[in-house]
Amino acid sequence: MRIQRISAIFEKDLKDFMKNMMVALLPVTPVLMTLFFNQSGNGGLPVIMHYLIVGITFSVVTSGSIMTILAEENEKHTLRGLIQSPATLWDIIIGKSLVTGLVTVLSLAVSLFIVGIEPFLNFKIIMGIILLFLFFLLLGIGVGLFAKSVASTSAYLMIVMILFGFTPMITLLGIGEGSVIMNIIDMFPLMQVIEMHSAGTWAPLGVLTLWTAASGMFTFVCFQKVMTDD
Amino acid sequence: MNHAVDVKGLRKVFGRSTAVHHVDFQVKQGEIFGLLGPSGSGKTTIVKMLTGELSPTEGDVTVLGRSSERLGTSDFKTKIGILSDNSALYERLTVFDNLKLFCKLYDTPVHQIDVILRDMDLHEEGDKTVAKLSKGMKQRVLLAKALIHKPELVFLDEPTSALDPASMARIHRGLQKLNEAGTTIVLTTHNMEEATELCDRVAFLHQGEFQEIDSPAALRYAYSTHTFHVETFSGEQLVIENEPENAERMKQLIEDGRIKTMQTDHPTLGQIFLKVTGKELV
Numbered sequence: 111m112r113i114q115r116i117s118a119i120f121e122k123d124l125k126d127f128m129k130n131m132m133v134a135l136l137p138v139t140p141v142l143m144t145l146f147f148n149q150s151g152n153g154g155l156p157v158i159m160h161y162l163i164v165g166i167t168f169s170v171v172t173s174g175s176i177m178t179i180l181a182e183e184n185e186k187h188t189l190r191g192l193i194q195s196p197a198t199l200w201d202i203i204i205g206k207s208l209v210t211g212l213v214t215v216l217s218l219a220v221s222l223f224i225v226g227i228e229p230f231l232n233f234k235i236i237m238g239i240i241l242l243f244l245f246f247l248l249l250g251i252g253v254g255l256f257a258k259s260v261a262s263t264s265a266y267l268m269i270v271m272i273l274f275g276f277t278p279m280i281t282l283l284g285i286g287e288g289s290v291i292m293n294i295i296d297m298f299p300l301m302q303v304i305e306m307h308s309a310g311t312w313a314p315l316g317v318l319t320l321w322t323a324a325s326g327m328f329t330f331v332c333f334q335k336v337m338t339d340d
Numbered sequence: 341m342n343h344a345v346d347v348k349g350l351r352k353v354f355g356r357s358t359a360v361h362h363v364d365f366q367v368k369q370g371e372i373f374g375l376l377g378p379s380g381s382g383k384t385t386i387v388k389m390l391t392g393e394l395s396p397t398e399g400d401v402t403v404l405g406r407s408s409e410r411l412g413t414s415d416f417k418t419k420i421g422i423l424s425d426n427s428a429l430y431e432r433l434t435v436f437d438n439l440k441l442f443c444k445l446y447d448t449p450v451h452q453i454d455v456i457l458r459d460m461d462l463h464e465e466g467d468k469t470v471a472k473l474s475k476g477m478k479q480r481v482l483l484a485k486a487l488i489h490k491p492e493l494v495f496l497d498e499p500t501s502a503l504d505p506a507s508m509a510r511i512h513r514g515l516q517k518l519n520e521a522g523t524t525i526v527l528t529t530h531n532m533e534e535a536t537e538l539c540d541r542v543a544f545l546h547q548g549e550f551q552e553i554d555s556p557a558a559l560r561y562a563y564s565t566h567t568f569h570v571e572t573f574s575g576e577q578l579v580i581e582n583e584p585e586n587a588e589r590m591k592q593l594i595e596d597g598r599i600k601t602m603q604t605d606h607p608t609l610g611q612i613f614l615k616v617t618g619k620e621l622v
């Protein structure tokens with residue numbers, strides 16, 4: 111029953127995704143950037159660039175597509191039809207996330223095929239990357255519901271990309287090591303995965319879990335607002 | 341007999357403004373019930389409280405035997421059909437794909453799509469992209485979406501507003517057929533002719549309060565002035581009260597062959613509404 115509803119939403123979203131130029135181009139963007147990085151790095155990219163590619167993919171493809179899909183459903187009032195149907199909140203969230211998940215995996219697989227997957231072949235890192243994916247997914251769902259129109263999502267997406275997707279780039283801006291800003295930025299989700307890579311400790315996984323939980327809370331609050339009209 | 345909808349002392353307050361003041365009514369099973377009122381009178385707000393999309397500020401709502409706290413369950417949602425004032429379809433997908441999604445969400449066999457498309461006169465349109473349909477066609481697809489799972493009770497918020505007379509007539513025929521098959525219908529409209537034609541009973545809503553609630557025929561009788569309007573061949577306009585003492589006079593007019601036209605004075609629902617509320621519809 112429940113599986114049937116989830117798969118119905120998945121099937122519909124997949125068709126809709128492929129016919130929506132704006133969203134269908136999103137997964138191509140990180141791959142093009144990867145090709146560009148790979149070209150200029152002439153063989154062997156530093157490990158931090160691998161993580162940057164993950165950050166770009168998750169922010170652009172994961173957050174970007176689910177955000178746009180949901181904002182469109184909200185703006186055009188089709189979401190109301192889903193809410194009026196017997197589908198539960200979870201059926202809707204899971205059904206919608208599956209398409210985004212699939213597209214993210216495909217896009218990331220192509221990028222990692224280009225630059226190599228070695229840095230990630232570690233159980234702890236894989237756990238971290240899965241949590242990071244959930245963080246971006248939930249954040250995208252929350253923003254998509256909150257934004258209410260497709261036009262306004264692009265501004266929010268920029269913020270998500272710059273803060274959470276391109277975080278390693280901020281560290282390259284030359285802000286003094288040990289300054290307050292740097293300490294805060296080091297706590298950001300993507301930086302925590304990089305920290306896990308270099309330090310090999312479990313602590314960053316805890317911080318990452320907190321980020322993901324916060325993002326989940328945000329999504330939950332946004333959904334509650336949409337579910338009732340009050 | 342159980343009522344499909346039973347509402348007592350219903351009130352809805354948004355911030356500082358009261359959209360619905362203390363409303364009481366019942367909808368009988370198998371009935372077509374119309375909520376009539378001008379824009380902003382609270383029709384949509386009442387419907388949303390009946391479908392569980394809004395919670396009442398005060399009062400008791402029972403729909404299909406369930407109290408308002410239990411209107412959010414999947415079980416309830418499969419028993420009702422909703423056409424909202426802003427219902428929409430997935431524009432990039434075909435009519436068929438739109439309906440297929442809802443078939444699966446409502447656990448209805450997919451072959452039901454063919455049946456409903458035929459009922460709605462849309463069987464030629466199944467493979468068309470929704471974006472390419474006319475407004476009247478889209479409205480019929482939305483209706484098909486609301487009815488595909490054969491609900492016991494349907495809520496239609498302005499099902500025909502802004503449609504041409506032909507599309508409107510098609511939808512009316514569809515709704516009458518549906519009702520004959522036993523479905524209870526609650527609809528809102530500002531179209532008085534629509535209400536007169538379709539509804540078994542109507543409620544006049546004005547600024548969140550019910551002014552009248554009865555069958556269109558009973559209302560028209562109640563507000564009739566009980567007079568005959570007679571036009572003679574010589575061009576006289578006579579107004580004759582429907583009283584025994586006028587019988588001779590009427591008889592004489594008929595015997596003399598002077599009557600060109602004769603009408604009883606039955607106001608339209610629109611005229612009654614104006615009289616009751618001092619306000620035009622629309």
Ligand SMILES: Nc1ncnc2c1ncn2[C@@H]1O[C@H](COP(=O)(O)OP(=O)(O)OP(=O)(O)O)[C@@H](O)[C@H]1O
Nearest residue numbers: 339340354359377378379380381382383384385386
């Ligand atoms: N979510 C809301 N928040 C605040 N006020 C609202 C909300 N929904 C409706 N209202 C107010 O409640 C009143 C009744 O609105 P409602 O939409 O029920 O009217 P209506 O009879 O359906 O009108 P129409 O014929 O234009 O659809 C209006 O004054 C409206 O501004």
Ligand SMILES: [Mg+2]
Nearest residue numbers: 383384425497
């Ligand atoms: Mg309305």
